[in-house]
Amino acid sequence: MPNRNLANIRNHYQRDALDWSNLPSDPFTAFEQWMEAAIAAKLYEPTAMALATVDNNHQPHARIVLLKGIDTGFIFYTNYDSPKGQEIAHNPKAACTFFWPDLERQVRIEGVIAKVSDSLSDTYFSSRPKDSQLAACASAQGKVIADRAELESNFDKIAQQFANKTITRPANWGGYRLTPTRFEFWQGRPNRLHDRLVFRLVHDAWQQERLSP
Numbered sequence: 001m002p003n004r005n006l007a008n009i010r011n012h013y014q015r016d017a018l019d020w021s022n023l024p025s026d027p028f029t030a031f032e033q034w035m036e037a038a039i040a041a042k043l044y045e046p047t048a049m050a051l052a053t054v055d056n057n058h059q060p061h062a063r064i065v066l067l068k069g070i071d072t073g074f075i076f077y078t079n080y081d082s083p084k085g086q087e088i089a090h091n092p093k094a095a096c097t098f099f100w101p102d103l104e105r106q107v108r109i110e111g112v113i114a115k116v117s118d119s120l121s122d123t124y125f126s127s128r129p130k131d132s133q134l135a136a137c138a139s140a141q142g143k144v145i146a147d148r149a150e151l152e153s154n155f156d157k158i159a160q161q162f163a164n165k166t167i168t169r170p171a172n173w174g175g176y177r178l179t180p181t182r183f184e185f186w187q188g189r190p191n192r193l194h195d196r197l198v199f200r201l202v203h204d205a206w207q208q209e210r211l212s213p
């Protein structure tokens with residue numbers, strides 16, 4: 001990009017302010033309130049989060065997944081044999097980050113990941129559109145393939161196999177729950193003096209801290 005000066009791209013943040021007086025004192029409630037605001041603002045993919053995991057060489061990897069539920073943690077679905085699945089099996093510590101640009105907000109969540117129950121994965125899998133179910137069966141996520149035709153022919157084969165039949169969830173596809181030990185709520189502010197409010201789990205209680213931007 002020889003004629004493009006990326007360093008000159010600048011935005012001014014001024015939509016909102018963040019203080020303990022306008023954030024619920026429970027971080028899950030606070031997150032749900034911010035998620036509701038992101039949905040109400042009709043942002044594209046408000047549930048998209050960057051999920052970071054670390055491999056056995058200590059190399060971090062980040063990718064987007066979609067948040068599909070919140071209970072005691074943050075639930076997403078994927079292929080258990082994928083690179084991320086292997087990384088989680090090796091090191092369950094992980095982080096996920098939401099960025100809602102139109103709201104000038106970021107949420108960072110850190111914690112530990114474990115698989116959800118088979119019954120929860122079954123329930124979610126059966127709620128998915130049939131094509132998504134077939135795609136989960138057809139894709140060995142992360143494996144090298146020769147070309148796109150290989151993928152599409154796998155999909156067609158599986159579609160034939162399951163024509164007029166209920167598609168059962170593949171054993172290597174299901175949910176994970178990230179159980180948080182830290183939340184950070186970030187609100188963009190003028191002059192780069194952003195607001196950062198952190199909840200840290202210490203002896204089963206959420207401690208609150210404000211960080212310098």
Ligand SMILES: Cc1cc2nc3c(=O)[nH]c(=O)nc-3n(C[C@H](O)[C@H](O)[C@H](O)COP(=O)(O)O)c2cc1C
Nearest residue numbers: 045048063064065066077078079082083084085142
């Ligand atoms: C908007 C968006 C949503 C995505 N949602 C998911 C998801 O929910 N689950 C998933 O496994 N991959 C999802 N992906 C694909 C992942 O980013 C990634 O390519 C894939 O999971 C393979 O990651 P891995 O090789 O690190 O295991 C999504 C990608 C984008 C851009």
